[in-house]
Amino acid sequence: MTSHDVASLAGVSRSAVSRTFTPDASVSEKTRRKVLAAAQKLGYQPNVIARSLITRQSRLIGLIMGEWENPFYTTMLRGFTERLGERDYRVMLLASRTAGDVEAAMRMLMQYRVDGMVLVSASPPAAAAADYARGGGRLVLVNREADGVPATSIVSDAARDGREIGRRLIAGGYARIALARGDATLPSGVLRTEALREAIAASGRARIVIDRSGTLGYAAGRAFGNEVMALPEPPDAIVCSTDMTAIGVLDAVRIDRALQVPRQVGVVGFGDIPASGWASHDLTTIRLPLERMIDAAVATVIDEGRPATGPRRIVVEGEVVVRSTLRDAPSRG
C-alpha cells in the first residue's frame, strides 16, 4: 500500500496525498477529503519516517531515564509523554544505569535524528553532548548539572532547600542531627548539605553527628534508622535525601524501636512523593515543583524557530510541606 495507490483511487496527484498528511501543508478541503476517504478505504498510513527525511524533523524527543525508583521520576515521565504528545511530538524512551549506558543511549538517539533529548537524573558524557549540539540538537538535563556541556539544566534551589531544612530543625529544638544521603557526588546533594551544615553551625545549638552516603530507598533508610537509634548517643533528628529513605527511617523509629515521632525523633524527607501524604507516614518534606520542571523541560526541548543556546540553568524553588514528623518548637519531654 503506497501513496501512489491512494492517489489513483482518489484521482489526485501523489503530491496531493503527501500534502494531506503533512502538518500545516497547503491542500484544498475537497482534495483532502478525497484523499482521506481513499486512504481509509485502502488502510493506508503515511510513512512519517520517510517524511522526516525530507522535512529534517523527526518529531521525536529522546528521553533517557537514569533513575526509576523514585516515584517522582515516573510522574515526570508521564508528564513529558502527555505534554509532548499534545504538541504532536513522540517520546523515544531509553533506560540507562551507567555513564556508558548514557553515552550509548545518546548515540542511538542521534541515529534516530531526535529533535531533542531530555536526560532525567542522568549525566551526559561531554563528547556525546558536544556532537549532538554540533548538529543543532537540544539537550535538557533534569535534576542534573554538567560543567562545560551545551545543555539546559533544570534544577531545584538546593542551597535554599538546605538552609530551610536547617532553620526548621533549629526552630524545633533538635540538637543532634543525622544525615542519610544518596550519591555523595551529586552537586545538588552537596550544595544542600553545605547549606544545611552552615545553618546548623550558625545556630550554635546543634551539630551533625552522622553524615552517611549510600542510604537511598526504603530498605536502606530502615537499616540506617535502626543503626543510628542503637548508638549510645542517638540523633534526635534524621534528614533524608529522598522521601522513600525517610519512610524507611520512620518505620525503623516508630515500628522497630517504638519511639515517638516527632517528640523523640524528628524526620524530614525530600521530594514529596504521594506516599508522604498518606496518614500512615505524614512526612514533613520539601516539595519539588514537578509541574514547573516538566513545563520548563518541554518548552526548552521543543523550542523551535531559534537555534539551541549554550549552557543555561533554570532554577525552580521547592517549598516545605509541613506535616507531623518534625516538631516546630523544642520538646518539653
Add this chain to the structure above:
Amino acid sequence: MTSHDVASLAGVSRSAVSRTFTPDASVSEKTRRKVLAAAQKLGYQPNVIARSLITRQSRLIGLIMGEWENPFYTTMLRGFTERLGERDYRVMLLASRTAGDVEAAMRMLMQYRVDGMVLVSASPPAAAAADYARGGGRLVLVNREADGVPATSIVSDAARDGREIGRRLIAGGYARIALARGDATLPSGVLRTEALREAIAASGRARIVIDRSGTLGYAAGRAFGNEVMALPEPPDAIVCSTDMTAIGVLDAVRIDRALQVPRQVGVVGFGDIPASGWASHDLTTIRLPLERMIDAAVATVIDEGRPATGPRRIVVEGEVVVRSTLRDAPSRG
C-alpha cells in the same frame, strides 16, 4: 555530514560505510575499522531512519500506557525499556487516557512503522488492531483482553485469584465482606469477583455486604474505609482491587477509626507493590508475576522469523503474599 564524506575520508565505497553501520551486514574488519575511525573524526552518525526504509524494520516497539498510577505499571515500563534495549530495540512511548486516545496512538505508531506494539492496561479499538495486523504488526495486550482482536493477551488467572482470596477469608473466620473495586467493566475484575462470590457463597458462613465500584487509589480507599466502618453493621473484612486502595482502607481503619487489623477488620489487596511490604502497611495481597509478564510480552512482540499469529492468551499465576492484615484463624475477640 553524510556517509559520502565518511567514505571519502576512509577511502572506501559508500556501500562499505552503509554495511559497517548495518547490524549483521558483511564487512571486513579492516574496512570496518577505517570507517569507524573516519566516522568518529567527522562526528558522523548513521541515519537509522533512512536505513529502516530499506530494511523495512524500524527496530521500534510502540508502548501505549493506559494507566500510570499503579506502581507496577512503572515497573513494567522500566522492564520493557531495559529488555527491549538489550535486544537492540527502542521504545516509542505514548500515553492514552481514553479509547479515542488509544486509537490515535495506534495510528501514530503505524505511521512510524513500529515492528510491534504493547498496550499496557489499554484496550485496542478493533479497526485499528485489524489494520495493524494486516500489515504484519504484532500486538500484545498486558492485563487486558479484547474479543475478536488479533492480539496476544497476557493476563493473570483472575478466577484462581478470586477463589484464593475467598478461601483465605473463610479460613480467617471473616463473615461480612466488603468489596472495593475499580472499573466494574474490566473482564479480569469481573472474573475475580465472580470466583470470590462463589467461594464465599459455597462456605455458607459469610456474605458480601457491600460491592462498590470506582474505589481506586489511596484517597478513594480511605474514604471507602471510613464510610463502611461507620455503618450500623460494618464489614469485618475489606477486599480491594489494588494495593493502593487497600493502603487507603488500612489508614482509615487503623488511624482514622483506631481499629485493630486484622483482629477487628481484615484487609487484602491486589498487586504487591513495594509499599505493601513496608512495615507500616504489611499488607496481605496477591503478587502479580511482573517479571514473567514482561518476559512474555517482550518475547511475543519481537518474535521475528514467523508471522504474527491470531488471538492468543498467556495466563500467568499470581501467589498470595501472607503478611499481617488478614488473620488465618477465626478471632476469639
